[in-house]
Amino acid sequence: MTVTTEFLLSSSSLPLVSLAESVTSNQFECVHGLCLEHDARVFVVYLEPTEDVSESDLLALDEVVEATALGRASGKDVYQVTIELADVISEAFAPERFTATQMEPTVVTPEGWYEKKLFQNYNAFNGMRTRCEEYGVDIELLSISQNAPEGDESSQYGLTDRQHEALTLAISRGYYESPRQVSTEELAQEMGISQPSMSSLLRRGERQLLTSALGTQTEIDTLSR
Structure with missing residues (x-):
C-alpha cells in the first residue's frame, strides 16, 4: 500500500539553500538523484530568467564545484551543477534503507527542501525519517496519504x-x-x-x-x- 508524502527537510548541511536566500523569489526547483544514489553529486537547477543568476554566481557557492548552463526549458534557465556533498547528507540519503520515488522536483527554500515523494508504505517513510534524523536532518511532515492499490x-x-x-x-x-x-x-x-x-x-x-x-x-x- 503506497503512501504519498509531502515534507520539509531542514539542515545547515543541505546544499543550495543559500542560493534560495539570495534570489528574489526565495525559492527555485531542482532535480537530484539522492534517492537513487546517496552520493549523487549532479543537480539540475531551474531558475527564473529575472533572477539573473550566472554560472559565476553558482560557482561562488561554497558547495558548487562545477556549473554549466544547459539553456532554457519551460521558460526557465537550466543549469547543471556538481555539488560537494556534506558527509551527513550523503549518509542520510541511503537508498538501500528505504524506497522512494520523487513525484515532483525539489523546491529549495531558505527553510530547506520541500519534497513530494512516493513510498512503498508508512514504514518506508518512517525509515527515511529515522535515517535523516540520525544525521541531523530534520523532517517536518506536511501531509501523508494512503494510495489505493x-x-x-x-x-x-x-x-x-x-x-x-x-x-x-x-x-x-x-x-x-x-x-x-x-x-x-x-x-x-x-x-x-x-x-x-x-x-x-x-x-x-x-x-x-x-x-x-x-x-x-x-x-x-x-x-x-
Whole structure:
C-alpha cells in the first residue's frame, strides 16, 4: 500500500539553500538523484530568467564545484551543477534503507527542501525519517496519504486497508513461513500498533480471505455435512 508524502527537510548541511536566500523569489526547483544514489553529486537547477543568476554566481557557492548552463526549458534557465556533498547528507540519503520515488522536483527554500515523494508504505517513510534524523536532518511532515492499490486487491477480497497492509507485511517478513521468521510483536512495532491489535488484524484478515475463498459460514457448514 503506497503512501504519498509531502515534507520539509531542514539542515545547515543541505546544499543550495543559500542560493534560495539570495534570489528574489526565495525559492527555485531542482532535480537530484539522492534517492537513487546517496552520493549523487549532479543537480539540475531551474531558475527564473529575472533572477539573473550566472554560472559565476553558482560557482561562488561554497558547495558548487562545477556549473554549466544547459539553456532554457519551460521558460526557465537550466543549469547543471556538481555539488560537494556534506558527509551527513550523503549518509542520510541511503537508498538501500528505504524506497522512494520523487513525484515532483525539489523546491529549495531558505527553510530547506520541500519534497513530494512516493513510498512503498508508512514504514518506508518512517525509515527515511529515522535515517535523516540520525544525521541531523530534520523532517517536518506536511501531509501523508494512503494510495489505493492497483487493481484494488483489498476490495476484491473484502479486506480493509489495514488488514491488507498487515497481511502484506506479515507475508513479506516471513510470518507464515515454517518456522516463523518474525513475531507478531515485531510486526506490530513496524506498523506502530500494539501486539493485540496486530494479532486481531491478522486474524480478521485471515478469516476474511478464507471466507472469500470458501464461501460464507452457512455454505461451509452445508459442505461439511
